[in-house]
Amino acid sequence: MKPTTLKEIAKKLGLSIPTVSKALKDYPDVSAKTKKLVLNAAEELKYRPNSFAVNLRTKESKTIGLIVPEIVHYFFSNAIKGIVNQAEKKGYLVIILQSNESFELEKKQIELLLNKNVDGVLISLANSTADYSHLSKILEYDIPLVMFDKIAKLVNCSKVIIDDRKAAYKATQHLIDIGCKKIAHFRGPLLPQNSIDRFLGYKKALEDNNIIYDSSLVFTCDEMTFDQGKNFAKKICKEQIDLDAIFISSDLVAIGAVTEFKIQGVLIPEQISIVGFSNWFMSSAITPSLSTIDQPGYEMGKIAFKRLYKELNLKKENKEITPKIIELETELVVRDSTK
């Protein structure tokens, strides 16, 4: 079945194409009678505007691009969900791309989105992204850009983030409050701002409580996996590293650690208290349930889109866009691993 065009409706009714177009768009200068005729014919012929033509005329596609480092992550798939749902509500469709934590891929994908003429871009950066010219390029083309969670401070666009430093501080302070003195930290990779900030928050909490920072208690994960958690836990047991608590930058890693500690017979929280990060749904399910920082993925996605939507509209009205940093509150969720 071929799609119907305005031309066909016009021909059928003996009207001109502009009149049909205007009738369908309910322009005030078309007679009610004509409108009715056109509407009926459109219905009958199952008219559907050719979006390619509309895009070309209006210079917008009502489509945005989204790049995340990894789709298969509870946090990101939740963020995607928030973005997609919100976008749909506002009449926007979302093209999704995954950088796979690769800087090179991320650059290529931004090219793809620019070639596609998306109206705006939402991005959470790859861990390996160290240069930001590909992002500046988006801005140069006057395409609204909003970064969320994994951001680059140096890029002058709106950002939706949590205060990682504060959240990490809160987590560490909690461990101190329940009496822990030798607090280790499993941190994320070196480059991403999040891991840096979480590490700094951890360190600051120690300092503020007069606990001497000991770099030998900081373990750096190159990948945030279950096995990393297991392995570090194994190492701690094997080398009998003396500690009574760990603040771990990711629930998945934390659950790996908890699993290994259980196997090794280490009691949680009696011997080691643990706080994770993200409030992955499994953290409430495991035994002992995991204390953690709730990182609102769905909410972040939703708000990132909302901000982008605002900028999209500002642009349409030729108003200036002033980048905005939106910081969402995080909450410490206390569970059995710190009781």
Next chain:
Amino acid sequence: MKPTTLKEIAKKLGLSIPTVSKALKDYPDVSAKTKKLVLNAAEELKYRPNSFAVNLRTKESKTIGLIVPEIVHYFFSNAIKGIVNQAEKKGYLVIILQSNESFELEKKQIELLLNKNVDGVLISLANSTADYSHLSKILEYDIPLVMFDKIAKLVNCSKVIIDDRKAAYKATQHLIDIGCKKIAHFRGPLLPQNSIDRFLGYKKALEDNNIIYDSSLVFTCDEMTFDQGKNFAKKICKEQIDLDAIFISSDLVAIGAVTEFKIQGVLIPEQISIVGFSNWFMSSAITPSLSTIDQPGYEMGKIAFKRLYKELNLKKENKEITPKIIELETELVVRDSTK
């Protein structure tokens, strides 16, 4: 910065628009000298074809639509990943939508995709989808459609599936082989083909082994959640239901059950052997590790796109599309919960 058009390049070089267009597309009837000139100018002016105009001319957008019931599911996010990666390789972009297991939303979203003039559609159905006219509509517009995992047998399009019945049979047979005699089943909701087939495979295995099917041993989950698993396990303990094995249609539900059984002091696999379904990454992580059926999500997504790609090309060549059912092999992964 305004995007450069062919017109601008033509003007700059004193050439016509068609010549510039052909030079950029490396047509053989343009002189090498002109090509060089044009290529240089295009580079310098950062020319990028206006995709809206290209779409309108070529009548294709190199974009496909994807609808899944739920983005935040390990299986689906993996399938999405497979689709997006494969599509990118073939020069296609993917618009993603989530039906939220709602039939109504699914219908609306198909309208959105048709309005968008996507080149093809990939879909995994909502549990509540009971009527298929919205899917037939896609086919009526000659838009290639491929369903994966959650399919409707009645729709005449290509499908990528696993043999759920066979997989369930395999899982149940394994429980029988290790000596279990009173085998329960936690099944999924009533409507989806998958839950039906898995149930039938379970039943068939019992029959083939002369074990009498007992409907009181079948527990129906309305949602496949951790808590459902916990709750059914709790019920089994409380009512002291006599069984020595359970085949559970989802790893998440199975892990919920395992967690509850551990709390209740039921030994796995000594008292109850358990086989899950999907091979979620956590199933190898928990203790005891969970035997399960490996359901290749990434692979299914990849192959679904490949099939769609094939149909997209057949359509371009005006060749007829013969729907194809592609069945992927599943494997039983034996772990500690059945040893």
Next chain:
DNA sequence: CTGAAAGCGCTTACAG
């Protein structure tokens, strides 16, 4: 080898 012409399907400013 180059370019004038037509057209993809729509929208909108303008004339009548």
Next chain:
DNA sequence: CTGAAAGCGCTTACAG
């Protein structure tokens, strides 16, 4: 109230 005209930016068949 209706329609002829122009144009969005490109591609392609055709003339020269």
